[in-house]
Amino acid sequence: MNTKVDFPTIVLLGIIVFMLLGAALIYPLNHNEFKSEVTTDSTSIYVNMHSSILSDYTVCAVDLDNNSKRSVLFYYDENYESMTGHADELSMMEKTGSHLKYLNVEYSTINANELKEVLTETTTAQTKSIVVFSGAFPCNVYAYDGTTITLDLIKPWMEAGGIVYWWSDAKFGHYSSPLVSDFVSWEDKQPLYASATEFSLTFDETLTDDDESSGRNRSNISTILNIEQNILNHTAVKGSASILNLGFEGDDGRYSIAYAKYGSGGTVLMSGDFSPEKSMAKIIASKVCDWANYAPSVQTGQFKGEHQITFDKTGVDAVYVYFGTLTPRYGELFLL
Amino acid sequence: MALSEVLSKTYPSFDRYLSELKNPVLVILLVGTIIRFLLLPLTNVDSIDWYHTAENIITGDGLYTRAGYYYGPLFGYILGVPIILATILFDFGSFSHFSEAMIPLQEYFTFKAALQTVEFLAVFKIMMVVGDIVCAFVVRWFIFYLTEDRHKSDLGFALVYLSPIIFVESGVHGMFDIYCGILALLSVYFAIKDRFFLCGIAWTTATLLKIFPAFLMPVLVAYLLRKHKSDLKSSMIALSSAILGGVCIFLALYSPQIGNGTFEESWSYLFSRLDKAIELAGKYWWAAIIALVAVIALIYYIRKHPISFKKKIKLTAKQSILIMLGIVAAAFLGLVTVTGGINGMFDDLFHTSYLVGVVVQAFALLVSIYLAYKLYYSKSEDDTKLLIMVGTLAMATSFLWVPMPEYLILILPIIAVYAMVYDRRYLTPYLIISFGAAFFIIMVEGPAALFVSVGNYFGIPPMDWVVSITEFYVGGPSIGNYSIIQVVFCALGAAMQLIGTVLLFVYRFRPYRMEEYRI
Numbered sequence: 060m061n062t063k064v065d066f067p068t069i070v071l072l073g074i075i076v077f078m079l080l081g082a083a084l085i086y087p088l089n090h091n092e093f094k095s096e097v098t099t100d101s102t103s104i105y106v107n108m109h110s111s112i113l114s115d116y117t118v119c120a121v122d123l124d125n126n127s128k129r130s131v132l133f134y135y136d137e138n139y140e141s142m143t144g145h146a147d148e149l150s151m152m153e154k155t156g157s158h159l160k161y162l163n164v165e166y167s168t169i170n171a172n173e174l175k176e177v178l179t180e181t182t183t184a185q186t187k188s189i190v191v192f193s194g195a196f197p198c199n200v201y202a203y204d205g206t207t208i209t210l211d212l213i214k215p216w217m218e219a220g221g222i223v224y225w226w227s228d229a230k231f232g233h234y235s236s237p238l239v240s241d242f243v244s245w246e247d248k249q250p251l252y253a254s255a256t257e258f259s260l261t262f263d264e265t266l267t268d269d270d271e272s273s274g275r276n277r278s279n280i281s282t283i284l285n286i287e288q289n290i291l292n293h294t295a296v297k298g299s300a301s302i303l304n305l306g307f308e309g310d311d312g313r314y315s316i317a318y319a320k321y322g323s324g325g326t327v328l329m330s331g332d333f334s335p336e337k338s339m340a341k342i343i344a345s346k347v348c349d350w351a352n353y354a355p356s357v358q359t360g361q362f363k364g365e366h367q368i369t370f371d372k373t374g375v376d377a378v379y380v381y382f383g384t385l386t387p388r389y390g391e392l393f394l395l
Numbered sequence: 396m397a398l399s400e401v402l403s404k405t406y407p408s409f410d411r412y413l414s415e416l417k418n419p420v421l422v423i424l425l426v427g428t429i430i431r432f433l434l435l436p437l438t439n440v441d442s443i444d445w446y447h448t449a450e451n452i453i454t455g456d457g458l459y460t461r462a463g464y465y466y467g468p469l470f471g472y473i474l475g476v477p478i479i480l481a482t483i484l485f486d487f488g489s490f491s492h493f494s495e496a497m498i499p500l501q502e503y504f505t506f507k508a509a510l511q512t513v514e515f516l517a518v519f520k521i522m523m524v525v526g527d528i529v530c531a532f533v534v535r536w537f538i539f540y541l542t543e544d545r546h547k548s549d550l551g552f553a554l555v556y557l558s559p560i561i562f563v564e565s566g567v568h569g570m571f572d573i574y575c576g577i578l579a580l581l582s583v584y585f586a587i588k589d590r591f592f593l594c595g596i597a598w599t600t601a602t603l604l605k606i607f608p609a610f611l612m613p614v615l616v617a618y619l620l621r622k623h624k625s626d627l628k629s630s631m632i633a634l635s636s637a638i639l640g641g642v643c644i645f646l647a648l649y650s651p652q653i654g655n656g657t658f659e660e661s662w663s664y665l666f667s668r669l670d671k672a673i674e675l676a677g678k679y680w681w682a683a684i685i686a687l688v689a690v691i692a693l694i695y696y697i698r699k700h701p702i703s704f705k706k707k708i709k710l711t712a713k714q715s716i717l718i719m720l721g722i723v724a725a726a727f728l729g730l731v732t733v734t735g736g737i738n739g740m741f742d743d744l745f746h747t748s749y750l751v752g753v754v755v756q757a758f759a760l761l762v763s764i765y766l767a768y769k770l771y772y773s774k775s776e777d778d779t780k781l782l783i784m785v786g787t788l789a790m791a792t793s794f795l796w797v798p799m800p801e802y803l804i805l806i807l808p809i810i811a812v813y814a815m816v817y818d819r820r821y822l823t824p825y826l827i828i829s830f831g832a833a834f835f836i837i838m839v840e841g842p843a844a845l846f847v848s849v850g851n852y853f854g855i856p857p858m859d860w861v862v863s864i865t866e867f868y869v870g871g872p873s874i875g876n877y878s879i880i881q882v883v884f885c886a887l888g889a890a891m892q893l894i895g896t897v898l899l900f901v902y903r904f905r906p907y908r909m910e911e912y913r914i
Contacts, residue, residue: 066536067584070529071597074574078600078648081472084479086651089455091482112453113488157461161454273501273508287493287509290501336462363486384492385509386450386461 093389095380104370104395106378113363114382114389119283122351123376125220125323126394129188131159131166131343134174134196140242142194142234151192151226151336158340162381162390166190171197178212178221184324185220188343192226195236203235218322222348226329226339274307274315280353281306281316284345287385288338289315291330303353305342318348337386344390345379409550419549420535424528427556431524434566435517437845439836440504442511445519445569446491449478453488457651459660466664468652469604470571473522481518490515494851496858503869504840504876510851516569523565526573531556533577534808537584541779541816551815554825555808559833564801567845568836572804575601579608580808583786586615587779589622591633595640603648606665607805610763610789617767618782682729686754715901719894726751726796751796759793783813784903791899797889800832803896810899824898831891838884841868 091111098105106118133152137145152168159166169177169189177187178200202210217223234245274289280303281287289307297313305327306316316338317328327342329335342348356375358368370378375395382389413419447463448471458464458471481487491511500506531552539548555561564570578601585594598615601608619637623630652658770785787809794803807825814821837845843864850861871878877885 067533067581068593070533070577071581071585071593073529074578075596075600075644075647077476078469078472081475082468082648082651085452085471085475086457086655089453089479091453091455110488112482113486115489154462273498275495275498277495285493289498289508361489363488383450384489386447386491388450388454 093382095389095391097378097380097393097395099372099395102372104372104375104378106368106370106380108362108366108368108380108382110363110366110382110389113361115359115361115384116366117283117285117357117359117381118368118370119345119379120356120370120375121377121379122355122374123346123349123394124351125185125349126376127186128394129186129222129346129349131164131188131190132174132177133166133168133190134171134193135168136171136174136193136197138238139171139193139197139236140195140239140245141236142245143192148192152190154336155190155192155226155340158337158387159344161387162340162344163392164340164344171199175200175212178216181216181219181221184216188222188224188348190224190226190339190343193236195234198235198237201235214321217324217326220323222324223326224329224339224343225326226335272309274309274313276308278304278306278308278314280304280347283355283357284341284347285381285383285385285387286316286338286341288329288335291315305347306338316342324348341381341387341390344387344392345381346377346392351376409553410546413550413553414546420552423549423553423556424531427527427531427562428524431527431562431566434562435520435524436513436849437567438511438516438848439568439845440506440840442516442519442569442848443491443507443509445474446509446511446515448474449490449515449519452478453482457655457657459652459657467603468661469600469648472648473526473571473574474519477518477521487514487518494847494858496851496862497847499862500844500847500865500869503866503878504881506840506844506865506869510848513848513852516848520565520569523569523571523573526571526577527556527561527565530561530573530577530580530808533580534811537580537812538815540584541812547815551811554811554815554822558807558825558829560800560829560836561804561807563833563836564804568801570801570804572605572801575604575608575805576808578604579611579786579790579805580812582608582611582615583782583809586618587782589633591619591637592640595637596644598637599641599644600648601805603645605802605805607790607793607802610759610793611786613763613767614770614782614786614789617771618778621771621773622778715897716894719897723890723893748797752798755796756793759789759795762792763789780813780817783809783817787813788899788903791896794896795893797893800836800888800892803828803832803892806899818902820902821899824895824902827895827898828892829895831888831895833888835885835888835892838881838888841865841881843868 093110093114095106095108098107104120108116108118110116133156135145135148135152141148143151156166174189174197177183177189196213198210200210200212202208213223272291274291277289281289284305286306291307291309291313297311301320302314303318303320304314304316305318306314308314315330319326319328325348327348329339347353356370358370360366377395378393380389380391380393381387416422444463444465447461448458451458451460451464452471452475454460458468464471489512491509494508494510497506497508497510501508534555535548535552538551539545542548561573565573578597582594582597582601585591585597594615598608598611602612615637616634619633620630623633646653649658649661652661766785766789770781773781775781787806790806790809794806807828810821810825810828814825841864843861846856846861847858847865850856850858869878869881871880873879874882
């Protein structure tokens with residue numbers, strides 16, 4: 060065998076060694092670390108942050124209406140029909156979950172029967188939030204016979220403090236989803252019920268999927284939370300005084316992400332299809348729906364290594380720490 | 396005057412100009428590198444994917460931990476080294492920010508409001524520039540190895556390093572196809588040298604980067620068998636060595652994904668496209684049946700009425716181009732029909748492109764096997780020339796549609812070698828592809844859009860100018876999701892790159908008419 064080390068051999072080995080170096084740096088030799096801790100004394104809150112590399116940070120000291128920790132539950136059940144489609148649901152769940160991991164939010168998946176158990180127990184509503192990707196609730200918790208709602212476990216649960224995150228790529232409404240085996244069509248055979256008006260939301264009927272438009276006016280909250288989702292198509296809703304804009308506002312007053320309060324809880328509507336998973340993960344992790352006011356004390360900047368910042372403790376129930384710009388590197392909500 | 400004639404008249408002046416330079420390689424290196432460094436701050440809509448990839452890289456959890464990276468791991472490795480080293484050594488780590496100025500553009504094309512920082516653009520593209528330099532030196536070395544002519548090898552160096560599509564892809568787009576080009580060329584070289592273990596490594600690595608070098612495989616195998624025709628044992632040893640090289644490098648490069656359970660995700664870029672193709676095949680089954688019947692009828696006709704290409708088909712360049720345009724027009728009309736009209740075709744251009752691409756890839760595989768068969772039984776005595784030519788054609792067949800311009804970089808180094816060593820006529824397709832593909836990729840989103848990051852972060856040029864000019868380019872009267880002006884310019888670039896690709900085949904079957912091109 061000819062084993063002469065000539066120029067092409069050196070080039071080939073160089074490329075291979077370089078790729079293996081890349082593999083090693085990305086995988087076993089990558090020791091990047093992002094973390095923070097919060098300590099308090101009688102007057103101040105100290106946030107000690109660590110980032111192995113230069114990172115942008117946003118730290119908010121917030122006052123909460125509800126300072127209990129919420130467990131995050133993804134609803135998914137293949138036995139019930141999905142407006143989104145089960146494969147897309149799984150993909151959306153996976154994408155959102157992958158960002159929640161870096162924001163130190165644990166989540167679990169529940170099926171229709173478990174969802175019913177959760178919604179029935181209104182006393183624990185303030186400690187739970189449900190994320191719905193299917194665009195419809197299973198008919199064991201929400202049913203409509205064409206004239207009246209025959210079953211509704213959602214609204215009492217929200218009234219008691221539960222939060223429903225609703226990622227919709229169809230027109231907003233709480234739809235009743237039949238078992239897959241009973242499903243005929245979403246168009247006219249199945250009982251559908253759009254309850255938007257109960258949340259002071261209205262639709263722009265002229266908006267179709269092809270009319271992709273963007274909200275150009277950024278809300279203060281979206282700047283603080285690094286939310287980028289500003290597409291208004293699909294379930295874009297018109298804002299009203301009782302609706303909080305968590306994203307961007309269009310020229311016609313519609314919001315890309317709206318939080319509609321209902322009792323002590325409410326529902327968050329995500330519209331559009333531009334990276335909504337990142338924005339949704341940030342909204343869940345920051346617990347923004349439980350904030351008592353939306354002008355919190357905020358500090359931002361960049362750092363590498365160790366960095367400490369201080370807040371006045373007065374009126375602060377929690378500290379939300381976030382590293383990164385659009386893609387989260389690290390985030391954590393510290394309840395005090 | 397035909398374009399090829401105009402171009403051919405310029406070739407001697409290249410030679411003359413180059414021979415007047417005292418140190419041509421240094422001058423070319425300097426000029427090409429300055430061009431690339433000036434281009435580094437420019438951007439393209441794909442940069443957002445590299446941003447997502449970089450964020451995945453720095454987490455320590457691997458390339459596939461979050462959505463956004465849509466290739467096999469090898470490009471991630473190339474990207475990872477400069478990203479990680481820059482974050483360790485410098486104050487580098489802020490990769491992308493939201494730009495409210497970009498919001499008006501979001502409604503067009505695939506613009507995003509997230510803009511990558513200029514430092515990020517420069518860092519992630521640096522290895523593409525290095526790839527260009529390496530490729531130019533490999534081509535120069537290879538030409539010298541085959542000709543021992545310093546002048547020809549310097550000209551080959553210039554062809555690669557000053558090729559517009561090569562410096563636009565590294566300096567602006569940040570695509571990694573140059574590594575495919577280097578590795579494909581190296582696999583051919585190692586086959587010529589009978590070093591099939593290294594050939595297996597080079598070919599496997601090239602194919603794991605992007606799929607198109609796969610069409611080289613039947614040709615390389617046929618070459619191996621031809622070379623060891625008289626000795627079955629030695630041919631089996633050579634083949635085993637090549638397979639061993641491929642398997643070893645595959646395991647080494649994929650060990651992180653095998654180890655951390657993301658092996659399946661690392662192939663999703665390929666399988667998602669195949670899924671799309673299967674979905675489309677289901678939708679257009681009737682068109683597939685018509686095409687199949689047509690192919691069977693054609694094969695039957697050819698068998699009954701054998702054609703000798705050399706004797707019976709004598710076409711002028713003009714006739715060849717007219718036939719090519721006829722084929723393109725027929726393909727276009729066919730697509731318009733199956734996609735339900737021009738608007739339907741442009742509304743879903745990616746699906747249309749998948750449809751054409753998959754059909755052409757299937758065709759290319761058959762052609763590649765046929766070319767391998769012809770190579771094995773060829774009576775030519777110049778095995779090296781035969782392998783380079785047949786290998787080029789096998790890969791070029793997979794580009795007989797409207798591939799993304801960067802894909803063509805795979806064949807440019809090998810064409811440069813062939814043109815400088817065997818047949819100068821191949822400079823014409825080389826230059827047409829180089830300029831046409833560069834024009835195509837720039838006109839996809841328009842020249843102004845390349846400045847969005849520098850405009851946003853440095854204000855040079857002013858961001859409102861950049862946005863207004865880009866909006867004018869992409870926001871005018873449209874066909875489907877694209878403005879008419881966008882479609883016209885892209886079609887022009889695509890036509891040039893397709894003509895260049897077809898000329899590779901035309902020259903193969905046309906005898907030398909001008910003796911000076913025979914080297």
